[in-house]
Amino acid sequence: MSSQLAPVGLADLQRPVRARLERVPQELHRIVEADFGLIAQVNSHLFQMQGKMFRPTLLLLADEATGAGDPRAITLAAVIELIHVATLVHDDSVDHSVLRRGMPTINSLFSHQVSVIMGDYLYSRAVIELVQLDDLAPLRVLSRVTNEMTVGEMRQLLAHEPMEFTEESYDLLIQAKTASLLSGACEVGALRASPGERTALRRYGEALGMAFQIVDDLLDYVGDPNITGKPTGSDLREHKVTLPLIAALPRMDASSRAAVETLMETAEPADGQIAEVVAAVAEAGGLDYARERALRLAQQADGELDALPPTPARDALRAAITYVVDRRR
Amino acid sequence: MSSQLAPVGLADLQRPVRARLERVPQELHRIVEADFGLIAQVNSHLFQMQGKMFRPTLLLLADEATGAGDPRAITLAAVIELIHVATLVHDDSVDHSVLRRGMPTINSLFSHQVSVIMGDYLYSRAVIELVQLDDLAPLRVLSRVTNEMTVGEMRQLLAHEPMEFTEESYDLLIQAKTASLLSGACEVGALRASPGERTALRRYGEALGMAFQIVDDLLDYVGDPNITGKPTGSDLREHKVTLPLIAALPRMDASSRAAVETLMETAEPADGQIAEVVAAVAEAGGLDYARERALRLAQQADGELDALPPTPARDALRAAITYVVDRRR
Numbered sequence: 130m131s132s133q134l135a136p137v138g139l140a141d142l143q144r145p146v147r148a149r150l151e152r153v154p155q156e157l158h159r160i161v162e163a164d165f166g167l168i169a170q171v172n173s174h175l176f177q178m179q180g181k182m183f184r185p186t187l188l189l190l191a192d193e194a195t196g197a198g199d200p201r202a203i204t205l206a207a208v209i210e211l212i213h214v215a216t217l218v219h220d221d222s223v224d225h226s227v228l229r230r231g232m233p234t235i236n237s238l239f240s241h242q243v244s245v246i247m248g249d250y251l252y253s254r255a256v257i258e259l260v261q262l263d264d265l266a267p268l269r270v271l272s273r274v275t276n277e278m279t280v281g282e283m284r285q286l287l288a289h290e291p292m293e294f295t296e297e298s299y300d301l302l303i304q305a306k307t308a309s310l311l312s313g314a315c316e317v318g319a320l321r322a323s324p325g326e327r328t329a330l331r332r333y334g335e336a337l338g339m340a341f342q343i344v345d346d347l348l349d350y351v352g353d354p355n356i357t358g359k360p361t362g363s364d365l366r367e368h369k370v371t372l373p374l375i376a377a378l379p380r381m382d383a384s385s386r387a388a389v390e391t392l393m394e395t396a397e398p399a400d401g402q403i404a405e406v407v408a409a410v411a412e413a414g415g416l417d418y419a420r421e422r423a424l425r426l427a428q429q430a431d432g433e434l435d436a437l438p439p440t441p442a443r444d445a446l447r448a449a450i451t452y453v454v455d456r457r458r
Numbered sequence: 459m460s461s462q463l464a465p466v467g468l469a470d471l472q473r474p475v476r477a478r479l480e481r482v483p484q485e486l487h488r489i490v491e492a493d494f495g496l497i498a499q500v501n502s503h504l505f506q507m508q509g510k511m512f513r514p515t516l517l518l519l520a521d522e523a524t525g526a527g528d529p530r531a532i533t534l535a536a537v538i539e540l541i542h543v544a545t546l547v548h549d550d551s552v553d554h555s556v557l558r559r560g561m562p563t564i565n566s567l568f569s570h571q572v573s574v575i576m577g578d579y580l581y582s583r584a585v586i587e588l589v590q591l592d593d594l595a596p597l598r599v600l601s602r603v604t605n606e607m608t609v610g611e612m613r614q615l616l617a618h619e620p621m622e623f624t625e626e627s628y629d630l631l632i633q634a635k636t637a638s639l640l641s642g643a644c645e646v647g648a649l650r651a652s653p654g655e656r657t658a659l660r661r662y663g664e665a666l667g668m669a670f671q672i673v674d675d676l677l678d679y680v681g682d683p684n685i686t687g688k689p690t691g692s693d694l695r696e697h698k699v700t701l702p703l704i705a706a707l708p709r710m711d712a713s714s715r716a717a718v719e720t721l722m723e724t725a726e727p728a729d730g731q732i733a734e735v736v737a738a739v740a741e742a743g744g745l746d747y748a749r750e751r752a753l754r755l756a757q758q759a760d761g762e763l764d765a766l767p768p769t770p771a772r773d774a775l776r777a778a779i780t781y782v783v784d785r786r787r
Contacts, residue, residue, distance in 0.1 A: 165613065167612050219575070219578060223570075223571040241570075243615065245577075246548070246611045246612050246615070247608075249548060250608040252581075254605060256597070257601045257605055265589055268585070268589050272582060272589050275578075276585075279575055279576075283496050283575055286496065
């Protein structure tokens with residue numbers, strides 16, 4: 130996506146919290162530790178798949194930017210990542226995904242059964258850890274967030290009807306599925322800040338999260354498969370309706386609309402069929418529309434940060450917006 | 459199973475808490491309510507499958523027997539049932555079960571995907587409800603219990619090696635899978651009782667829960683299919699190793715042991731093959747052994763109740779032991 134700024138890497142925005150962030154994986158290990166062999170095995174595979182720690186980064190930056198200095202921040206950052214991983218384990222099982230972060234998923238390496246149980250294991254460990262903090266505040270935020278995420282997953286199951294799935298439904302879907310956890314990470318990092326700062330960070334996370342998901346959905350149309358790691362048009366192949374298509378449909382001519390309908394009715398669409406719809410979506414302005422929405426959300430997120438004092442951590446939260454909007458994968 | 463007492467029905471032991479118990483389903487409705495169509499649909503199917511409410515009964519009896527009169531007891535009883543239902547939804551999905559309580563399971567009626575997400579939805583609603591009680595005590599017990607149940611499910615996946623699965627592993631399995639939630643129900647019902655009563659009820663629930671699972675596993679060998687609703691030897695057919703087989707194996711002759719090994723290696727064992735192993739297990743005393751263990755656990759549960767004052771609710775908790783040990787399904 131276009132931007133006037135120099136490219137922002139994850140390392141740039143992690144700089145103000147680098148020292149604490151480096152302690153998160155060890156904290157995660159402690160929380161999920163199990164003496165039962167099979168669970169320990171799955172855990173060790175999950176640790177090899179370790180992701181970009183974007184959510185823990187946001188939580189720690191929110192803590193830093195509000196000067197809260199919450200001594201529980203590293204634990205909370207680990208719990209946020211744990212909830213994220215638990216969700217991915219169930220998602221991969223629900224979607225029958227074979228690869229995640231370039232490695233075999235739990236369902237493909239072990240079994241569907243192990244995935245379902247392991248997701249439950251990880252989530253219940255997260256709740257135990259939150260209970261041990263002896264404070265209901267983080268639990269209040271994160272139990273709501275995890276429930277919203279399940280509603281988002283349910284909405285996702287129904288997002289396969291291009292002629293019926295509206296932008297409003299799409300917004301509800303991405304809010305629940307993606308924005309809620311990013312927003313929760315920011316809010317939990319600001320639990321000890323002033324109510325105004327806490328609200329600003331919650332809203333920042335929400336707008337950032339929605340932009341994040343729109344960019345994700347855009348990359349499915351325009352991304353370089355060598356960088357994203359998945360072929361262009363994967364969502365269309367799985368009959369997933371996302372913003373570019375929703376925005377393009379009303380502006381398409383009859384023959385393009387017919388091509389969309391045919392694709393959606395074809396169990397295994399051919400590459401040419403997918404390429405044709407991708408081109409029609411671009412032609413009808415669907416990609417531009419989605420890009421503009423992502424940029425508007427980015428501006429909204431940026432505006433929320435004005436409520437915080439100027440610090441390197443606030444700069445990093447700004448940089449996180451650029452990172453989300455400009456990313457290529 | 460043999461007993462000197464007259465048969466005890468569920469209604470008998472529910473009598474002291476009948477009025478409050480009748481309010482639990484409505485409370486459950488309130489907690490799981492969803493404005494999203496698909497979730498509401500699954501909920502309404504789950505309500506049609508409503509079970510025996512054994513765990514809410516135990517919770518309310520524990521409250522009554524300790525004179526705690528906790529005003530949150532009905533909500534807590536609904537949450538216990540909700541956690542139980544969430545677990546069943548995932549279990550049925552993991553086991554690919556088609557029927558539950560004589561009705562189609564969520565995975566068979568909707569899909570495997572809906573089951574995984576719905577289990578997560580229900581469990582996160584339970585956590586939200588507990589957080590709203592503004593007290594960490596019930597959460598402390600129930601987060602530990604739900605985590606133990608996932609470990610139990612993992613152990614279950616490995617309980618298919620008759621020559622290696624020991625009675626010790628079996629005990630750990632049934633403690634985690636079944637006894638933990640019954641014990642948790644009793645303990646949460648006694649959160650406002652004295653520490654001594656609370657401990658007694660936790661231990662009562664634990665012994666009762668282990669007896670409950672052993673009787674379940676016995677019924678698989680000796681139950682009347684017309685009453686239990688499933689054919690004799692279902693566990694053997696699924697290569698599940700339970701206490702009767704574990705106890706019988708060391709006392710079997712070489713040819714019976716060989717029959718067991720052959721059955722375990724046969725993907726779809728024939729009825730005759732199963733009947734032969736059932737007979738060999740009985741012959742070697744496996745059923746008697748399991749029955750005796752269940753009765754010993756029943757006595758242990760009974761002994762714990764001496765810590766409580768004599769009340770109709772305590773009598774009902776005693777009756778619950780007889781109910782568990784004597785049940786035919």
